[in-house]
Amino acid sequence: MATIAFIGLGNMGGGMAANLVKAGHAVHAFDLSADAVARAQDAGCTPAATARDAVAQADIVVTMLPAGRHVRAVYEADVFGAAPDGALLIDCSTIDGASAIAVASAATDRGYRMVDAPVSGGIAAANAGTLTFMVGGAADAFAAAEPLLAAMGKAVIHAGAAGAGQAAKICNNMLLGATMVATCEAFLLAEKLGLDLATFYAISSQASGQSWSMTSYCPVPGVGPETPADRGYEGGFASALMLKDLKLAIEAAQGADASVPMGATAGALYQALANAGDGGRDFSAMIRFLDGKAGR
């Protein structure tokens, strides 16, 4: 069993750290929020007073932070030089590819192995240990990280070299954002054309319009499996986070000279939804925006 430093114990990191404890690891936990550290302590983690204290004895460092600037700052200030030589570094945050590659390169220069390992699955999957990890990094670093990630997830897939995990994550979420918008549009049109929405769901979920946004995350209350739509669009995956991921995808597309008109349109719609006051609601609340009900 390994000694692990876990930095960033928010909505996602809290449950992930708890699952590492359940798997028998010694987890030294740090977050800027004292409440988050206290919750991690309740889950069996050892609280650390600083990030440097958390990483001092670590075989493995895991970070789950908001964005690229936090990841760059934490690794430069608190991990490099403070974690033991040869430690394995795993960043699970969703960040821009340039930051992921820069931090991994700095880590390698200092003798650490590092992977970017962003996740799909949301808070429920983080708590249940059923995340999907998409991993970027050298083959030996992936092999070392895989068993640890498996303790927090149902799938761990090597996407390629450093930054490839982030690339897979933003491509996946751009697809998810676009299919959610399209699914919301289809249900609203079906309603205006006089179709019963449960009947349309029964048809389209077994026809060529089927997608995860429809069958696993239906944006219509009372239709399909239970989803955030059945809880007033509370919980789930916040529209503001979908907007963040779409912005990362659009920025990456500009840098790569790729044409992403559907992703760009989804980004503009999620920006408008956030501006209308629904950034905190689940991203399936797009259906309320398209129906002229956002912010109410």
Ligand code: NAD
């Ligand atoms: P969150 O805001 O709940 O948690 C982030 C935590 O990082 C906070 O507790 C914050 O105090 C801590 N933090 C920030 N700067 C720090 C620092 N310098 N040192 C120590 N702690 C610091 O966010 P989250 O929902 O847990 O998301 C984390 C990452 O996972 C993000 O990149 C997000 O895009 C990604 N993600 C989130 C979801 C989701 O459904 N919430 C799903 C997939 C991926």
